[in-house]
Amino acid sequence: LPIVRAQSSPDYTPDAQFYKVEAILRPWRIQQVSSALLKMGIRGVTVSDVRGFGAQGGSPERQAGSEFSEDKFVAKVKMEIVVSKDQVEAVIDKISEVARTGEIGDGKIFLVPISDVIRVRTGERGELAERMTGGRTDMSTTTPPA
Numbered sequence: 001l002p003i004v005r006a007q008s009s010p011d012y013t014p015d016a017q018f019y020k021v022e023a024i025l026r027p028w029r030i031q032q033v034s035s036a037l038l039k040m041g042i043r044g045v046t047v048s049d050v051r052g053f054g055a056q057g058g059s060p061e062r063q064a065g066s067e068f069s070e071d072k073f074v075a076k077v078k079m080e081i082v083v084s085k086d087q088v089e090a091v092i093d094k095i096s097e098v099a100r101t102g103e104i105g106d107g108k109i110f111l112v113p114i115s116d117v118i119r120v121r122t123g124e125r126g127e128l129a130e131r132m133t134g135g136r137t138d139m140s141t142t143t144p145p146a
């Protein structure tokens with residue numbers, strides 16, 4: 001598996017070691033997005049079924065077939081992915097590339113600074129807690145430099 005390359009880090013404000021990439025996307029694109037992320041070594045992901053109202057407004061998903069929505073909210077999936085700062089741009093680029101149809105309703109991505117990460121099982125904090133087994137660090141020790 002390729003590793004997520006360190007990017008030139010833009011000056012996100014406020015500055016943090018970790019960020020949460022929060023993407024509101026079309027439900028039927030989630031599988032493709034999460035497998036693309038997994039190929040990059042991003043394996044910590046949380047998803048929730050949500051409903052929202054944006055430019056798409058109350059227009060139902062065409063792919064939703066016969067489903068009729070009484071209220072004006074459209075079914076979406078929220079993906080939350082906490083990554084280290086140097087992974088942010090690659091994750092945003094990948095999500096945008098895979099989730100885009102070009103039609104209204106493709107979604108939006110929010111970037112949120114994260115103060116700390118705590119792994120409940122071990123009590124680890126910070127980088128130790130954020131790092132996933134089989135993630136970037138493990139891969140970079142087994143992948144020869146390009």
Ligand code: ATP
Nearest residue numbers: 044045046047080081082083119120121122130132
């Ligand atoms: P452990 O090593 O104790 O299993 P872990 O780091 O693998 O810990 P889990 O306990 O498997 O973490 O994670 C629980 C849940 O936390 C996951 O199912 C996922 O929803 C969420 N999660 C974990 N890491 C991230 C992350 N980096 N970004 C977003 N969500 C995450």
Ligand code: GLN
Nearest residue numbers: 042043044131132135136
């Ligand atoms: N930064 C972690 C790693 O490189 C991956 C984070 C994630 O999977 N969300 O191991």
